[in-house]
Amino acid sequence: MRALVASSLGVTCAVLVSLPFALPDDGRPDRYADKAGDARAADLPGxxxxxxxxxxxxxxxxxxxxxxxxxxxxxxxxxxxxxxxxxxxxxxxxxxxxxxxxxxxxxxxxxxxxxxxxxxxxxxxxxxxxxxxxxxxxxxxxxxxxxxxxxxxxxxxxxxxxxxxxxxxxxxxPGAEPPRPRAADVDGEIPALDLARTRAEAEAEMGGAGPHIGPRPKIITRKKWGADERLREKGFVYSKTIKAAFVHHSASGNGYSCSQSASVLRSIYRYHVKSSGWRDFGYNFAVDKCGNIYEGRAGGVAKPVLGAHTLGFNTNSMGIAVLGTYSRTTPPAAAVNAVARLAAWKLGLHGANPKGVAYLTSGGSNLYKKGSKVRLNVISGHRDGFATECPGGRLYKKLGTARAKAADLQGR
Known part of the structure; x- marks a missing residue:
């Protein structure tokens, strides 16, 4: 869940500038990366x-x-x-x-x-x-x-x-809601770009992103949803690339309104770090029932940030969690479309075909022993890498729709 702009476009910047598309971590400081100890965190204790x-x-x-x-x-x-x-x-x-x-x-x-x-x-x-x-x-x-x-x-x-x-x-x-960003505060959202601007930015920042990429969707940054950067570990950890996207449901229930999504995210973030003991929010991105896309784990939305979402298959993949429980409830079309839009852009940056297959090496799961090379759909459900109910049967059945939509957005 990182900002195209490298970690959460959540850092402070006074003017809208082109957002970096750097792929692997190049060791250089990221002007858009979240900074631990953001003074705003004092207002979001939780x-x-x-x-x-x-x-x-x-x-x-x-x-x-x-x-x-x-x-x-x-x-x-x-x-x-x-x-x-x-x-x-x-x-x-x-x-x-x-x-x-x-x-x-x-x-x-x-x-x-x-x-x-x-x-x-x-x-x-x-x-x-x-x-x-x-x-x-x-x-x-x-x-x-x-x-x-x-x-x-x-x-x-x-x-x-x-x-x-x-x-x-x-x-x-979850703590208090973050203050509303000022009109000039451009680090609350990573703005959507049309296809021409997405391609131009990819060319300027990365020397291109291959022939197939979807337009960048709007992404709500960690700063805007109120992530307390003092909770997570400092620094970031990266894979080499993104070959596949694993879709999850958060299994946290459907009794939230979209106006509460930021509170849900702050709660899950705190639970992942303080209760489960992870270094940060587990998923790279989150999507709510209204189709809003959120930056998850810090490190840069365009970068291959190593998450903690699919045991055994976190390397060279990203995790997208749809907020809610979709075992018996059908996910809203807005959420499925948001998964497709996000996948079309992020997978396109890394040259992956949403309707294709990828080969990942298992780090050890209850389905595949460590070291085995596994053939997976580029857009897979959590259950494809681990024997689990996630992402819920109703959401899992919608992944074909997400694959087709994402591929169409990439011009395939």
Whole structure:
């Protein structure tokens, strides 16, 4: 999710200048890259609060039977939060069971019980990546967006499997909305370009981008959605190129409005870094239900930034997360079209055909052993590289539409 302008066009710049298309990192400072410690971050504190879920031995009339571990959290008042997930110490441990929460809206009623999808392990850095070997990584469920809430209750049932150590609920407050950019503040968005200007810029900055590229879409920068640059690790990590795009759903639920998308992103960002222990937001880009495109992981939207989105296949790929859960809900056409527009441009910069195939070397997943060369669609779903429900069956069925649209935009 980087700014064509190299990392988030989110840095400060007073005038609209041509945005760099540099491909691999060339070691030179990027005038558009996010700077850790942006003074604006002080206005966007946010918070993560953890509540332990202590195991409670289940009871059985059969004394020889193994107790079924459970963990309950009685309904309680808490500081306001908007996103919740379950987290545990060991990222390799599996939470085998069902985790459910119910929440109380601020000034409102309690929700029904909602499931937290167990197993966020299908995301994350590849096992050999430095990001996966810091000792800060944790196991976690997918996060759930619940909106502004001040009450929570939880229950965990595992049918006899032991609970992972350190099991807890993390409640995430996304912090305040960033101030509206001034009219002269051009670093809040990377503007859309028509095809002629996209080609001209690619020629000026990169010596060209090949015969096929889609027009650059508008991209909302990290600065505009309010990323606190003090949370992530400093510096950036790059692959050599972008051969494929993996499409995901965030599995955070569909109960958000598009005006809340920035809050959803800040919450997921904090959850990825503070709860899961990743170096930054996991996905390179995000798309909301209204078709808005957002810069994700810092480092430059045009550059091959190494993400933590598809375990085993983060190298030489990018991850696009559609905000929401699309297992039983059909994604809006605006979101699918945004995926296509983004893919047409970004894949075009790196010479990839959206309707083609790519060969990636597995870094190790539950489908492909480490070192195996895997044939994948250039636009693939997360489940193509890892046995997972992601990106949800309904979104997965729309990838053919996205491929055709992206190829058309590239003039193929």
């Amino acid at each position: 918070a993560t609060r953890s509540i332990p879920l202590a195991p409670l031995g289940g009871h059985s009339t059969n004394r020889a039977a193994r107790p079924a571990p459970t963990a309950d959290l009685a309904a309680r008042d808490v500081e306001p939060f908007s996103l919740v997930g379950a987290v545990w110490d060991d990222p390799r441990a599996v939470l085998e069971g069902r985790v459910q929460v119910r929440t109380r809206a601020v000034g409102g009623q309690w929700s029904g019980w909602q499931d937290l999808t167990a197993g966020h392990a299908d995301h994350g850095a590849d096992p050999s990546a430095k990001e996966a070997r810091t000792g800060r990584n944790h196991g976690s469920t997918d996060p759930l967006w619940v909106g502004a809430s001040d009450g929570v209750q939880a229950r965990v049932r595992t049918d006899g499997a032991p609970l992972p150590r350190g099991l807890r609920l993390d409640l995430v407050d």
